[in-house]
């Protein structure tokens with residue numbers, strides 16, 4: 001497998017420095033991608049970078065995943081229109097741990113010569129004094145050179161300006177490349193297309209300081225065909241952390257991609273071979289409603305990020321909501337998962353004590369909660385057979401429900417028709 005060819009046919013390659021392919025074709029190369037701990041989880045936007053590292057390793061090269069304990073303290077101005085707030089050291093520490101354990105899941109750290117390696121730039125920056133830094137690093141790069149970068153130009157021309165701190169960022173990242181080149185023979189840095197400037201400051205530093213040769217490769221920013229931002233929903237970012245974005249929501253995110261986006265995402269976010277992808281596409285084009293592409297994409301990526309068991313649960317969750325899985329399924333979920341499943345569904349809190357003696361269903365649905373706007377409407381629909389509690393049709397408007405009906409000792413699930421769900425939480 002040829003790494004650059006692979007990125008190319010998958011539509012991932014953005015820019016590549018001359019000579020990069022030659023060096024990669026000569027044998028095993030060490031290369032790296034850096035991740036700053038700006039949050040305690042990576043989100044789907046970082047997945048393209050992770051996939052690059054996976055391809056890199058599958059092609060026989062040695063991947064380094066760098067976490068930016070130091071750069072995270074500075075803040076990368078690339079692609080940012082305004083100065084950001086500094087993160088506190090506590091937050092950084094917490095974020096770092098989260099990101100580290102996520103990255104560990106994707107690469108093979110035990111594959112002999114090309115085993116993946118994790119590094120933290122704080123390790124080489126913590127004892128680097130300011131004076132040493134400006135003498136050993138700053139002296140090699142002119143301010144003119146630094147100012148020509150898009151990340152700097154945009155801010156100088158705009159009206160927000162830029163602190164010396166963020167201005168320095170490219171030198172810090174540049175020194176990382178130098179350090180890894182010098183100490184780990186790492187000759188290639190990769191990243192999203194917004195990283196080109198920072199990466200090239202590194203190759204420049206390597207050239208000026210040690211007359212060394214190093215290379216750069218960037219990947220496409222992930223776009224959506226409709227022009228909106230990738231990786232966001234109304235509920236915010238789609239995170240890799242199951243606590244922040246439940247595997248069910250994660251799965252749904254991919255399942256809901258448009259046909260056009262699914263064609264590009266399946267190349268970027270899965271390892272499926274070209275033939276498999278093309279046959280899935282043909283299948284989809286012949287019968288778009290089957291959504292075979294979205295399903296294959298959502299399945300593969302959910303398993304890669306959350307594992308097989310969580311994927312099965314995500315499937316069962318959608319069957320629970322839209323198909324024929326009974327209420328018992330909720331017993332398999334913890335509180336966070338139940339709430340995740342019903343996210344976006346109207347929910348009501350009632351007093352546990354109100355259920356103690358048994359509560360008439362019309363009162364439950366029209367006065368203790370607002371599932372129905374009036375008792376009359378509740379009665380009418382119950383009599384028409386169109387309502388259910390815990391997925392069982394409410395037989396009569398005289399029925400009542402008690403604590404015994406609570407799922408996990410806490411929840412009642414009401415349905416108006418098949419698709420309108422309401423979650424009732426007894427506390």
Ligand SMILES: N[C@@H](Cc1ccc(O)cc1)C(=O)O
Pocket residue numbers: 033034035036066068071076121172173174176177195198
């Ligand atoms: N600047 C990169 C992260 C990074 C940090 C340090 C590096 O050496 C390399 C990359 C980003 O914001 O995505």
